[in-house]
Amino acid sequence: MSRLAEMRNLTEDLSRSYDDRMAALSAIQAEVQDARDATRHEVAAVRDARLEMAAALQQNLAEDKAAMQAAVANALAGFNSDRAEMAASQQMALSKMTSDLREETRAFQADVQQAMGQIHSSRLADEAALAASLRQNRADLFQQISNSMENIGKERARMAAEQRDSLDRDRAKLAADTARFLNDTSNGRQAMAAAQNDALQAGRAALAANNASFLNRTSKSRQSMARDQRDALQARRAGLAADIASLLGRTNNGRQAMAAAQHRDLRAGRAKLGADVSATLGGFHTTREALARNLAELAEIWQDFAGAMQSRRSASGVAPATMSTAQAVAEPPAAPVTAEQTPADAPAETMKAPSDEAVFSFLADHPDGLRLVDLEAHFGMPRIRLALIVNRLIEQNKARKDDEHKLYFAT
Helix, strand or coil, X not given: CHHHHHHHHHHHHHHHHHHHHHHHHHHHHHHHHHHHHHHHHHHHHHHHHHHHHHHHHHHHHHHHHHHHHHHHHHHHHHHHHHHHHHHHHHHHHHHHHHHHHHHHHHHHHHHHHHHHHHHHHHHHHHHHHHHHHHHHHHHHHHHHHHHHHHHCCCCHHHHHHHHHHHHHHHHXXXXXXXXXXXXXXXXXXXXXXXXXXXXXXXXXXXXXXXXXXXXHHHHHHHHHHHHHHHHHHHHHHHHHHHHHHHXXXXXXXXXXXXXXXXXXXXXXHHHHHHHHHHHHHHHHHHHHHHHHHHHHHHXXXXXXXXXXXXXXXXXXXXXXXXXXXXXXXXXXXXXXXCCCCCHHHCCCCCCCCCCHHHHHHHHHCCCCCECHHHHHHHHCCCHHHHHHHHHHHHHCCCEEEECCCCEEEEC
């Protein structure tokens, strides 16, 4: 009974040690999972921060570009407004000068017409006075003749010839005087008309010359002003284009410098994160290897214990029922015995673990995927040791795991 109690206590100790090791393994796995989750969160946070910074940079660039375009548009609008105002003022000044010139031309024409009217009125008045004088002289002559005929009626016959001769002479003289006066008047009028025509032609020529000179000066002034405005506008546009190019260059350089700094920070963060992940994975691998060694030692201890118990039962000659009872009490719940073996025919030495290539080949022969229980049934090894081999294959990118269906595939 004391041996049975000792075996029971040993079995319970081994079971508790196995439970403790499994709990520690679970805790390590949880820590590794937490570290992986934290690493994923940090990577996601870095990626989100980079995306936010890139969006902010793009927004700032768009705002700067919009402000620059608005400033250029306002400057061009101001140039166009100034040019339009200057053109309007020039057009107004030209219209005013043209209107003044037209008024002066109309006044000059009115003066000429008035002078011509005065000349014509004077000529008509002179002709009317001459005609009235002639009529008056004729009337006076007729009156004298009538008086003479009445006073010297008796001498009419005698003096008729003399009177006719005198009258003929007077008429001839009057006709000559009248013709001479009319000729002088016509010559004076023609000379006056020629002088007025010459003065009018000279005035028109001077006015045309003045108009041509004024229009020429106005055209040259307008062309010079337009040329100056065009040169100033081209110089202003060139300066504005240079300022815009300089601003775009500085903006591009700043953006490139900021992007380079971000890339450096991101590379440094990635390097640091990779170092942290590598350190974490190294610690995990170290812990996992230590756990595997502990499990291997536990398996060897259990094999030695099972062999020693079998030897003791064989040497003591205990009845089969008693041995069955002792075996049932001493056997742990997770003995490293394959499905094809029984506790009676379990080997005393430790079973050799399959190589990574053997497990990879077996996975490659089953493209639909395998579970750990399938690997355990094929290789006759505990699934905890097979899980270590499969994890090494996953780290070497030779296998992958479907977490949803708990299947392993060769890659």
